[in-house]
Amino acid sequence: MTIVKAENVGKFYETGTVTVQALKDVSFSIEAGTITSFIGPSGSGKTTLLNLIGCLDKPSSGRLDVGGSNVLALDRTNSAKFRGGNIGFIFQDFNLVPILTVYENVEYPLVMVRDTPAAERRKLVLNLLEAVEMADQSEKYPDQISGGQKQRVAIARALVTSPKLVLADEPTANLDHKTAYMILSLMKKMRDELSTTFIFSTHDPKIVGEAECIYTIEDGILTGQQEKGAANHA
Amino acid sequence: MLEIIKIAARNLMRYKRRTLLVGALIALGVIAVQVFMAASGSYKSLIVGQITDAMLGQMQIHKKGYVVSIENVPMNLNMMPHGVGIIEDILKGIPEVEAYSTRIRLGGVISNFTETTNLRLYGIDPEKEFKTVPLLQKRIMEGSSELRRGQILVPQFLAKGLNITVGAPVVIIATNKDGSVNGQQFIVGGIVESAPGPGGRDGYIHITDAAELLRMEEPEVSEIAVHVKDFNRLDQVFEQLTERLNKEKNTKGMPKFELHTWEKLSPFANIAKMIDLMTVFIRIMLIAIVLISIMDVMIMSVYERTREIGTLAAIGTLPGRILAMFIVEGGLLGLFGVLAGTILSVVAVNAIRVSHYTFSFGMKEGFVLSPHMTPKDVVVVSLVVIVVSILGSLHPAYKASRLEPIKALKSV
Structure with missing residues (x-):
């Protein structure tokens, strides 16, 4: 089943009189329950593409369907609802809420987005904190834990609502090898058990190696697609 | 939440x-x-x-048009016994009215036989007045805290100016409604603290003495001061009383009486x-x-x-x-x-x-x-x-x- 389908998607930004074309006629599709990676140099358009898939931004042209919904048709509130219901985000800089503890950061989407009952919330949060080996740090605040620990919390937060799709922008960029591999295996476990789809933008060969499908972007253009065991240049 | x-x-x-x-x-x-x-x-x-409990009362009822010329003490605008009776019946019918006091206001001249000066007088029924303005008795600085027939409570300023003491005889001269001048001797029963503002020259005599001094053929009343049980409900009582008083019309079909709260009567308002x-x-x-x-x-x-x-x-x-x-x-x-x-x-x-x-x-x-x-x-x-x-x-x-x-x- 296709979870993301892009047809001739373009995105440009206007800065004063200058128009910057971030993406040009990008077309691809991603199957549910896969791990897909977008690779390319800095400024190639990877993050822009991830933002479009995550309904954080809208394409300037073309059509983009995520989870069967045309993202162009979603207004501000429905975009938020859609993200809350279907998408988990893992940010490169973790973006944890500093006033909330580790436990509360992971719990946040269940409370403020999903309105999950307290007992169920507790179970889900504790399970994930154990999975990312952060259960013993649950009462700490983000400024009391290391970068790797923050990223694990951010991953737990992204996964706690069991989203159909998880988007991760350079998820292992700030992590050591051990943590990066632990996180990758957690993601694969989620993919296997819940058919969660993971889409990354990355430079990290560890992640690239784990991806089942790799897209290469250069200057806003999709220049290559490589599936595990096969190479296919666009 | x-x-x-x-x-x-x-x-x-x-x-x-x-x-x-x-x-x-x-x-x-x-x-x-x-x-x-x-x-x-x-x-x-x-x-x-x-102001309300030592001088004015919380509300005052007058004949229509009296307050406009109150400084002239217009005796032709006094209320006659029939009208006073009507008002008393109305007041008795309002449970929130605690007390009321009928007064005669008059202007006059006081003499200690060597010097004279003008003053304003209230003819009051002491029993009713002390209930309606309960702090009045506390204003009596010297002498008896009661007011008997033949006595006068002289304001402090005048007593000092005329060198009058308690027990001294004085003569009060006043002009009655038809313009004739009448005089009567009183004994100073007490010195009353001068009220701030225009009330500083106000003295008190018994209402019957006032009627006699003014040669009234029947007991007229210049104003009726009213005291309510709960001062915070003054506005509600005022409205209730106004509604009832306004039912009393004069020959021109206009309300016969007027009612004012202290705010309309005192500059302190x-x-x-x-x-x-x-x-x-x-x-x-x-x-x-x-x-x-x-x-x-x-x-x-x-x-x-x-x-x-x-x-x-x-x-x-x-x-x-x-x-x-x-x-x-x-x-x-x-x-x-x-x-x-x-x-x-x-x-x-x-x-x-x-x-x-x-x-x-x-x-x-x-x-x-x-x-x-x-x-x-x-x-x-x-x-x-x-x-x-x-x-x-x-x-x-x-x-x-x-x-x-x-x-x-x-x-x-």
Whole structure:
């Protein structure tokens, strides 16, 4: 089943009189329950593409369907609802809420987005904190834990609502090898058990190696697609 | 909602110094308003009490047109026994009226046989008058605290000027309705403290003596002073009484009588109004303080937390919830300020009470300022602060809720 389908998607930004074309006629599709990676140099358009898939931004042209919904048709509130219901985000800089503890950061989407009952919330949060080996740090605040620990919390937060799709922008960029591999295996476990789809933008060969499908972007253009065991240049 | 309150409280704690500063500013405003209202309220009620319970009475009933020319003491506008009877029946039919007193007002000349000067006199029924203006007896500085037939209570200024003492004989000369001049000898029964303002030359004689002095063929009455059981319900009693009195018409079909509260009869009412006006101004200042400080601090918060707002929005927090978070944060800050302000106001007001701060009014000294905060004032001020805090947060909260997640996430 296709979870993301892009047809001739373009995105440009206007800065004063200058128009910057971030993406040009990008077309691809991603199957549910896969791990897909977008690779390319800095400024190639990877993050822009991830933002479009995550309904954080809208394409300037073309059509983009995520989870069967045309993202162009979603207004501000429905975009938020859609993200809350279907998408988990893992940010490169973790973006944890500093006033909330580790436990509360992971719990946040269940409370403020999903309105999950307290007992169920507790179970889900504790399970994930154990999975990312952060259960013993649950009462700490983000400024009391290391970068790797923050990223694990951010991953737990992204996964706690069991989203159909998880988007991760350079998820292992700030992590050591051990943590990066632990996180990758957690993601694969989620993919296997819940058919969660993971889409990354990355430079990290560890992640690239784990991806089942790799897209290469250069200057806003999709220049290559490589599936595990096969190479296919666009 | 509890989660939103928890997050809002944590965000306030995040910027402790700023929260304390803004909270202290709001608290200071609340203290200024509460203490001013308590002190001015005490001052006002003391002075109003002095005016109504020691001189005027809380309300007065006259024949229509009397008050316009009250300074001329128009005896042709006195009320005749029939009319007085009607009014007495009306007053007796209103349970909230505690007492009333019929009076004859007259102008005259007082002589100690060597010097003369003019004065204004009230002919009163002592028993009724002392119930209607219960502090009148306390104004009697020397002599008997009663007023018997043939006696006069001389105002302090005149007694001093004429060198009159208790027990001294004096002659009162007055002009009656038809213009003839009559005189009668009285014994000074007491020296009464001079009232502040135009009432400083008011003396008192018995109402029967006044009728005799003015050669009245039947007992006329210039005014009827009224005292109600609960001063706070004066306006309601006034309306009730006005409605009933207005049913009594003269030959031209117009109301026969007129009723005025003390506010229409005493120049102090303007001072009382000024105090009320100042209270309004100080409340407006409080609103401005709260509005500006909350708006400022919330704009700053939104600016500083733009990236965080972007994260919350990206996760899927609905714009309405982001709006609510910031509104609750502003409301909590106002609540913190109002709680601190109210507690400190209670301390300040009690400190003033304990200090026994005194002031004078007219000739009378030693009024003890006894401020007190009413629950109503506390509730009103608290609500105003909280509502204004919420209003002050609205614009920054709206801006936060309208932030584009993609732009907010790029914020440094």
